[in-house]
Amino acid sequence: MTETESNVYDVVVLGAGPVGENVADRTRAAGLTTAIVESELVGGECSYWACMPSKALLRPVIAHADARRTPGLRHLVEGPLDTAAVLAHRDDHTSRWKDDGQVQWLESVGVDLYRGHGRLDGPRRVTVEGPDGERRVLTARHAVAVCTGSRxxxxxxxxxxxxxxxxxxxxxxxxxxxxxxxxxxxxxxxxxxxxxxxxxxxxxxxxxxxxxxxxxxxxxxxxxxxxxxxxxxxxxxxxxxxxxxxxxxxxxxxxxxxxxxxxxxxxxxxxGRAPRTDDIGLDTVGLEPGSWLPVEDSLQVPDVPWLYAVGDVNRRALLTHQGKYQARIAGAAIAARAAGTPPLTEPWGAHAATADHAAVPQVVFTDPEAASVGLSLAEAERAGHRVRAVDFDLGSVAGAGLYADGYKGRARMVVDLEREIVLGVTFVGPGVGELIHSATVAVVGEVPIGRLWHAVPSYPTISEVWLRLLEAFRDS
Amino acid sequence: MTETESNVYDVVVLGAGPVGENVADRTRAAGLTTAIVESELVGGECSYWACMPSKALLRPVIAHADARRTPGLRHLVEGPLDTAAVLAHRDDHTSRWKDDGQVQWLESVGVDLYRGHGRLDGPRRVTVEGPDGERRVLTARHAVAVCTGSRxxxxxxxxxxxxxxxxxxxxxxxxxxxxxxxxxxxxxxxxxxxxxxxxxxxxxxxxxxxxxxxxxxxxxxxxxxxxxxxxxxxxxxxxxxxxxxxxxxxxxxxxxxxxxxxxxxxxxxxxGRAPRTDDIGLDTVGLEPGSWLPVEDSLQVPDVPWLYAVGDVNRRALLTHQGKYQARIAGAAIAARAAGTPPLTEPWGAHAATADHAAVPQVVFTDPEAASVGLSLAEAERAGHRVRAVDFDLGSVAGAGLYADGYKGRARMVVDLEREIVLGVTFVGPGVGELIHSATVAVVGEVPIGRLWHAVPSYPTISEVWLRLLEAFRDS
Incomplete structure (x- = not known):
């Protein structure tokens, strides 16, 4: 192992999954020089071994089930899926486990990629042990972002x-x-x-x-x-x-x-999942190897102001989209601090990942789909809110009955009775995956119930469950 | 023709489509005695000759098209739909053009149904010419609501x-x-x-x-x-x-x-459509037979304070869901005025159909689906807003590519640059029908762009187009 390079960047990002890529994109966009270190494929777990391939496998299964519930169509779809075709499709969506496209994207936004295993080596210093056996040292003027994810x-x-x-x-x-x-x-x-x-x-x-x-x-x-x-x-x-x-x-x-x-x-x-922090030199900066890395709302690690932990590693929400959200915020916070501008860390500010506490959405791509955002009834009660939950049988919504014969599903809305706003919503049923974002906007926007009555769902869509939930709340 | 009855109600509703039903439901819920008059089937155009049967015909067509775009499934669905099965399904969803279920519902909420042709006969008076040749006279203490729709x-x-x-x-x-x-x-x-x-x-x-x-x-x-x-x-x-x-x-x-x-x-x-107001006695109260009936935001006809025109007849938005929205508001406004309570007619108040101007959603159930809410770019510009519209190719959203092979679609967000809120959104593409309600909540809630950044779409859903639109707006 020889040390051949020593490079100085404004920002060094450990891990080039979607989270690391988004941190780097935002710091570059702010004019900060940025390096990113990746030991496997650029694009990360999500692109090759999680969201992307799993959804490529699931979508045909769900579409098949939907087709079987559709009058006039079901006689065609009694037979099995063509599994080989689905697997080939999955291979397409993972770019056959090659990261050329993502590497090209990093180049296009001006982020320098270092392939190899990255480790912290004291404050603001990262060493990269490359596949060629060479050891490179990267110094970060402003910040290191740990985005190594979980396993x-x-x-x-x-x-x-x-x-x-x-x-x-x-x-x-x-x-x-x-x-x-x-x-x-x-x-x-x-x-x-x-x-x-x-x-x-x-x-x-x-x-x-x-x-x-x-x-x-x-x-x-x-x-x-x-x-x-x-x-x-x-x-x-x-x-x-x-x-x-x-x-x-x-x-x-x-x-x-x-x-x-x-x-x-x-x-x-x-x-279950564990953080990929066991061999990234956390001990060199006074942190515990193998531990999750709790962070402030700007994704800064407490007491280590130059260190950010973004995505799965901070254990806030092990979801790609939420990690990308954190990444946008972390990138912007790093840029603000680098520029000497006070970051906007008040709730819902541009540099606070407030949604991590209040409005994490998730869609489970099963049949039926299960989608939720915000607090469940139990979580809201545990958090001390005075709440009322109302449920509605999704199968009774006209649009649901039209979507699928024998539609089975259920919806729940959890309302904060003090503020008359929605704290959480859960939809379970075929075709609800795109429905949950309406709830995410309502929860994040803290739109009062009285105003939500003016948000008219189109007839006959499954979204009309919103009207039924509002009626159930009014009449409860 | 003999006159056999003369009955007094708090409220008389002309037309028992979804709009009339909802007005009656709301006035009954407020404790007002209510009669409803219908010359055809209770349930109206929507239930028998519009939304319901059309969507029962369209859903299999759309599901068929979706299946043909799904890897592993398309080999099964090359053949045609079973048209007879689809038509039978349509017949089920129209209750075979019988209104027993809807009549039962009217009874269950305590609304008296008068079958026959209803006509205004001077202020607060309605005559009903029944199929039995009898003529009944209904007097309304508080209000008559015209909900006769369009043809x-x-x-x-x-x-x-x-x-x-x-x-x-x-x-x-x-x-x-x-x-x-x-x-x-x-x-x-x-x-x-x-x-x-x-x-x-x-x-x-x-x-x-x-x-x-x-x-x-x-x-x-x-x-x-x-x-x-x-x-x-x-x-x-x-x-x-x-x-x-x-x-x-x-x-x-x-x-x-x-x-x-x-x-x-x-x-x-x-x-095109014309109002069904040509033979409802408008001339007896100083209005023009056959005309559309413009209304105030509480759905009152100007200068005729006891008369409300709700749904298609007022030409605000010829859509069932928007008519039902108006119906809820009209019913509540009638009840408030009957109780001597000042109605809440400020914008977005409980007795103002503000969404009719700002946030009418519509889903066109074609393939691709086309869905919109609020103002189009041209409408926003005509209304004098300082706006910027940003577009995004829906086919480039990861969730869209997973939803359907070769996904084609487009999205547009129209932003008010003064207030940094969304004035209108249009989505066109397979599977966007349930997506538009997220935009309706954003427009109605007047959620600022800065806050919408915290409304994270789940990965990988088509809803992630929201992130792309926000990025496009930020970078434009």
């Missing part, structure tokens, strides 16, 4: 390595549908991958330790998704843990805590 | 009656797909019915007098819809008027102003 966590089961279990990476990049797939974990990744592979021809068994799926959403979300997965042919077992897992002659054998034995071709563990 | 207008072509042309009623209730259908008119009804019947097996020729389709929306809406209709096999001819139309041995023969001769099995005129 899947595997449970501590003896002999698990030999089983070669899937994580989200293998589940989104698999080259064929396994005949039988056990999915462990009922969160978003577990629910989505169970939906995708069941729809693509696998026989899925979903093992969920807790009482239900999607535990961070309103309880009916997980209930409706579990019901639909079961109807689609998956075997959903809640309150079930894995006691042991082995691979015998190629076959995965799972034994549950209830003593059930399940055989499968592959097993996916979707059981 | 299709046929052009004054000689001999047209003998051709038996379709209007929107026949187009939405037809018992089979005509082999060849000429559609005259490029507005919403023309565009939707051309889409529906082309998708259900007819060979459609669409004749549009003006330069393009959907003339009340941003120009690109009509362009994209015309392009897609043409790709679907329809013959779209703009700048074309009908010179003559005859029916010869069952075949419709159209001659255009350009001298073209087109043969068809049916012809639909979708060339």
């Amino acid at each position: 899947a966590v595997l449970p501590g089961l003896p002999g698990l390595d030999a089983v070669k279990p899937w994580t989200s990476r293998e589940a989104t990049s698999a080259k064929e549908a396994p005949g039988r797939l056990v999915v462990v974990g009922g969160g978003v990744v577990g629910a989505e991958m169970a939906t995708a592979w069941q729809g693509l021809g696998s026989k899925v068994t979903l093992l969920v330790r807790g009482k239900g799926l999607l535990p961070r959403m309103e309880p009916f979300a997980g209930e409706l998704v579990a019901e639909a997965l079961t109807e689609a042919g998956a075997d959903v077992r809640t309150g079930t843990s894995v006691e042991s897992v082995t691979r015998e002659d190629g076959t995965v054998v799972v034994v549950t805590d209830g003593g059930d034995r399940i055989e499968a071709d592959e097993i996916l563990f979707a059981t | 299709a207008v046929l052009p004054g072509l000689p001999g047209l009656d003998a051709v038996k042309p379709w209007t929107s009623r026949e187009a939405t209730s037809a018992k089979e797909a005509p082999g060849r259908l000429v559609v005259v008119g490029g507005g919403v009804v023309g565009a939707e019915m051309a889409t529906a019947w082309q998708g259900l097996g007819s060979k459609v020729t669409l004749l549009v007098r003006g330069k393009g389709l959907l003339p009340r929306m941003e120009p690109f809406a009509g362009e994209l819809v015309a392009e897609a209709l043409t790709e679907a096999g329809a013959d779209v001819r703009t700048g074309t008027s009908v010179e003559s139309v005859t029916r010869e041995d069952g075949t419709v023969v159209v001659v255009t102003d350009g001298g073209d001769r087109i043969e068809a099995d049916e012809i639909l005129f979708a060339t």
Whole structure:
């Protein structure tokens, strides 16, 4: 290892996923010289092993289910999807795991890319150990942004390595549908991958330790998704843990805590995420390697004013879009401080990621889709708000009945009774994925209920559930 | 004709479509005795001959088109829709043109239904000529609400009656797909019915007098819809008027102003609407029979304080959902005035239909869908706002590319530069129908652009176009 370069930048970004890319884009746009360091593919987890491939797998499954619920169309779609075509489509959407396009984009915005493993080396200093064996030193005049994201966590089961279990990476990049797939974990990744592979021809068994799926959403979300997965042919077992897992002659054998034995071709563990901060030199700046990095609302790490932690690593919301939001804010805050301008860190200011606390949206691309923003009823109550929640059966909305025969779904609106504003909304049902942004605007805009009555949903759309929720609130 | 009854109510509503039903519901809920008069089916045009059947016809066509754009699914859906199944489904959604369910609902909310033709007969008095030949007199203590809606207008072509042309009623209730259908008119009804019947097996020729389709929306809406209709096999001819139309041995023969001769099995005129006010006794209260009825924002007819005109008849917005909005406001205003409470008629007040001026949403259920709310760029400029419009190619949004292969669409946001709020938004593309409500909330809530940056769209949804529009505005 030889040290051949020492370069000075205004900003150094560790990690070139969507979050790092957005920080770099914003600091460059503000005229700050910026370097970005990436040890794998530019574009990150989301582009190659998460959002992008998972949605490329899921959209045909959901469209297939929708078609089967459409009069006049269902006779055509009784047969299975063409799984090979779906996988080829997924390969297109991941650029076949090549990052040329993203590298080109970095060049076009004037960000210097350093390939290799980046580590902090004391204040404002980053070393990059390149694939060529060379070691480069980068110095940041103003800020270093850690955007290294998270990785899947595997449970501590003896002999698990030999089983070669899937994580989200293998589940989104698999080259064929396994005949039988056990999915462990009922969160978003577990629910989505169970939906995708069941729809693509696998026989899925979903093992969920807790009482239900999607535990961070309103309880009916997980209930409706579990019901639909079961109807689609998956075997959903809640309150079930894995006691042991082995691979015998190629076959995965799972034994549950209830003593059930399940055989499968592959097993996916979707059981949580850990920050990718274990080997990035946090110890050189007084922080704990392997820890999540809590931040202020401008994404600054407390007591380390030149250090920003953006995206999954700060554990605020492990979602690409929310990380990109933080990235825009962090980039702007870095630029403001570099220019000596006081940052606008009041709530909803340009340099405060206020939405992280109040309005994180999420769409789970299952069938039915589950979408939420803001606080669930339980979260709002825990936070001490005086609230009322109103529910409505989405299947009773005219537009929903027209969208799909036998439409099943549910909506909930959580209202702050002091301020008469909406704190949270959850929609579960086919086709609600694009509906949630209306709720995001309402929550973020703190639009009073009285004003929301003037926001007329078009007839007959599923959005008319808004009217029903307002009526339910008025009459409750 | 004998006069057998004379009944006194607080409120009398003329017309039991969705608008009349909603006025009556609100006045009843406020404790006012309410009668409603209907000469046809309770539920009105929308339930039997407009929104409901048209969307029941369109949804399978759109789902079919979506399926054909979905990798892994398209090999299944090359064949045609089962038109008979779609028509049967349409029949279900119109309750086979029976209004028992709606009558039951009126009873359940305590509204008295009078079947027959209602006419004003001087101030606060309505006569009903029943199907039984009896004449009933209703007196309204507080208010009469005219909710009689509109009807299709046929052009004054000689001999047209003998051709038996379709209007929107026949187009939405037809018992089979005509082999060849000429559609005259490029507005919403023309565009939707051309889409529906082309998708259900007819060979459609669409004749549009003006330069393009959907003339009340941003120009690109009509362009994209015309392009897609043409790709679907329809013959779209703009700048074309009908010179003559005859029916010869069952075949419709159209001659255009350009001298073209087109043969068809049916012809639909979708060339405008007229108010159903010609025979409702307007002359007995000093108003012009057959005229539209302009109203104040509480839906009161100026100088006739006991008279309200709600829905299509006031010509503010010929849309069911906007009529229902007006109905809720009119019902509440009637109740407030009856109670001697000053109505809240300031902008966005509970008794002012402010959204009629600023935020009328509309979804055109074509393929692609076209959805808009608020002011178009041209409208905003005409209204004297200092504005900037930003556009974005919807096909470049990651969520759109995942939704459909080869996604084509476009979005426009019109921003008021004085107040930095959104005045209008248009989305055109597959799957945007549920997206427009986010814009409606933004326009109605007058959410500042700076705050909208905190409304994060979920990745990867089509809603992420919001981020692209905000970026385009920032960088413009």
